[in-house]
Amino acid sequence: MEREFMEYDVVIVGAGPSGLAAACRIRQLNEELSVVVVEKGSEVGAHILSGAVFEPRALNELFPDWKEKGAPLNTEVKGDDIYVLRNEEKAMKVPNLFVPKTMHNEGNYIISLGNLCRWLGEQAEALGVEIFPGFAAAEVVYNKDGSVKGIATGDMGIGMDGEQKDSYMPGMELHGKYTLFAEGCRGHLGKQLISKFNLDADAEPQHYGIGIKEIWKIPAEQHQQGLVVHTAGWPLEENGAAGGSFLYHIEDNQVVCGLITDLSYSNPHLSPFDEFQRYKHHPVVKQYLEGGERITYGARAITKGGIQSQPKMHFPGGLLIGDDAGTLNFAKIKGSHTAMKSGMVAAECVVEALAADKAHADLDSFGTAYKASWAYEELYAQRNFGPAQHKWGNIIGSAYAFIDINIFNGKLPWTLSDPVADHAQLKPASEFAPINYPKPDGKLSFDKLSSVFLSNTNHEEDQPCHLTLKDASIPLEKNLPLYNEPAQRYCPAGVYEIVEEEGGDKRFQINAQNCVHCKTCDIKDPAQNITWVVPEGAGGPNYPNM
Structure with a gap:
């Protein structure tokens, strides 16, 4: 069936910080240009999850009057505490003098990135941008010459058996003279474009972490609005993994806490979710959470490979922006400001090209302009x-970072390499002892299913599974005997299970209804056998304040 289509000057996929910044900037520069943003979440912000300490540099450029416009930057950072957790009881506070300057947060704000995106969406609509929430961009549409023509939204009302239901509604094509892909980390269309146009030919493999986050309401006497706490070391280092935690005191006696686990770990018994549950019992963290109430839960992968892993971001008819291209600054544990700046640079290049009556071109001008921007610098x-963290671990890696960044301002005349992809780092389960994680106590630590409940995750049950296997035999025939099927543990939502049937036969079960769209399975599966594709529009988590 031929699909209906709508034509725009610019189509943007994803209502995150980069996509919305690009949309706003285009209309600021030329209010005659038609711009549409398509967003798979039920509303703008529904699928947004970040720490988040926010550096307002890009926002200052995009909306210098953001305070008067009511941007939700309500909690300015008042102090930074950084600890090295030695074990489950002991910690060492790092003196500020020895902290890499990228970890100092003077002038930054603790925010809900989801709420900032909701506000950016309002600004975009006020500027004349059309936003379609609840519609997932399911495929890229191409012109006959191979350039990108736009995207098609997913069909609605397809049953699990692949047949059309009574509620069937075909997807619609959105055509643009340029299409900007701003899907965030491990965007499924971005992944296809990188492969089709060989955009990563000169890049190292991208690297990732899985960030798991909760919001707590805590007793007033334990709350210190504006305090930022970061830790490294235990519990991850105890099991040979790298990463770190965050605990931020926001307004209304709330704190956000989370753990980022580098997905470069080798031990297939490791469970990032259970490491996070352990972390909350450390006295440095427990002193704030004890007696509090957990309000929300979520998880999302982040890109952390840096410029060594960035693909070429331009191709005929479109651009990759934000974390679709890996613009996060892992040294700062921040990416919203650099994502926004990449979107703003993209907007300026697109407006210039359209003014010159160029459509569906390969905007190599963006590559030049991006490299001239403060984000790239x-x-x-x-x-x-x-790479230093991966090569030498958190402690020595951070010492290197202090010398590199604080003393030499990042101008040491070499670039470290990190050439092994995260999924290739897993070693056989037989090389490690199983990890016996403690049972959750229901006060500080919890199980996966009760956590997923707090993410408000929901999918239409009678639809094709959006977690697809290239070879359905691999989980049981390869991953189970070699790695004890690590999907059971790296997924923070209980999506993957090995079920034992009567008679002893085993079955690989995918509980797609639980999926919080973190993309970890697409990244960490050792056989690269799992491909995440978009479910029916509006499916997934519904984060109110993440």
């Missing part, structure tokens, strides 16, 4: 942080 200066 920042990422270049801090390019060695992630």
Whole structure:
């Protein structure tokens, strides 16, 4: 069936910080241009999850009057505490003098990135941008010459058996003279474009972490609005993994806490979710959470490879922006400001091209303009942080970062390499002892299913599974005997299970209804056998304040 289509000057996929910044900037520069943003979440912000300490540099450029316009930046950072957790009881506070300057947060704000995106969506609509929430961009549409023509939204009302239901509604094509892909980390269309146009030919493999986050309401006497706490070391290092935690005191006696686990770990018994549950019992963290109430839960992968892993971001008819291209600055544990700046640079290049009556071109001008921006300059200066962490671990890696960033301002004349993809780092389960994680106590630590409940995750049950297997035999025939099927543990939502049937036969079960769209399975599966595709529009988590 031929699909209906709508034509725009610019189509943007994803209502995150980069996509919305691009949309706003285009209309600021030329209010005659038609711009549409398509967003798979039920509303703008529904699928947004970040720490988040926010650096307002890009926002200052995009909306200098953001305070008067009511942007939800309500809690300014008042102090930074950084600890090295030695074990489950002991910790060492790092003196500020020895902290890499990228970890100092003076002038930054603790925010809900989801709420900032909701506000950016309002600004975009006020500027004349059309936003379609609840419609997932399911495929890329191409012109006959191979350039990108736009996207098609997913069909609605397809049953699990692949047949059309009574509620069937075909997807619609959105055509643009340029299409900007701003899907965030491990965007499924971005992944296809990188492969089709060989955009990563000169890049190292991208690297990732899985961030798991909760919001708590805590007793007033334990709350210190504006305090930022980061930790490294235990519990991850105890099991040979890298990463770190965050605990931020926001307004209304609430704190956000989370753990980022680098997905470069080798031990297939490791469970990032259970490491996070352990972390909350450390006295440094427990002192704030004890007696409090957990309000929300969520998880999302982040890109952390830096400029060494960035693909070429331009191709005929479109651009990759934000974390679709890996613009996060892992040295700062921040990416919203650099994502927004990449979107703003993209907007300026697109407006210039359209003014010259160029459509569906390969905007190599963006590559030049992006490299001339402060976002690229920042990422270049801090390019060695992630590889140093992988090469030498958190402690020595951070010491290297202090010398590189604080003393030499990122100008040491070499670039460290990190050439092994995260999924290739897993070693056989037989090389490690099983990890016996403690049972959750229901006060500080919890199980996966009760956590997923707090993410408000929902999918239409009678639809094709959006977690697809290239080879259905691999989980049981390869991953189970070799790695004890790690999907059971790296997924933070209980999506993957090995079920034992009567008679002893085993079955690989996918509980797609639980999926919080974190993309970890697409990244960490050792056989690269799992491909995440978009479910029916509006499916997934519904984060109110993440």
